[in-house]
Amino acid sequence: MLKHTGSPDCVLTLQGNADAVRITVSDASRELPVVKQPDWMSQSGRGMFLLSGTAAAWGAEPTPDGKDVWFEIRASAEGAA
Structure with missing residues (x-):
């Protein structure tokens, strides 16, 4: 069971870079x-x-339809090798 907020639905987006x-x-x-x-x-x-x-960083931004809450997980130097 997912308990997120008072909103009935949420969308999860993943964006990766180097x-x-x-x-x-x-x-x-x-x-x-x-x-x-x-x-x-x-x-x-x-x-x-x-x-x-x-x-590593996070934030929240209002949108026309509600809000976006984002966070970043960075690769460590040891994990990149």
Whole structure:
């Protein structure tokens, strides 16, 4: 079961280049994400906290139909060899 937001649907887009992958989640909700200290006993609410600590970069942008939340995972120098 996928629990994402109040929006009933979302679209996942992956874009790769030589040194990173950008993942974008688009949905119809206009509510932008907030990074907050999670309640570790809760069943949800840790996504942005975990993402902000592991992604090389991330952001959220309003769109005419809702919003896009994106993050980048970069290849390490050791992994590229």
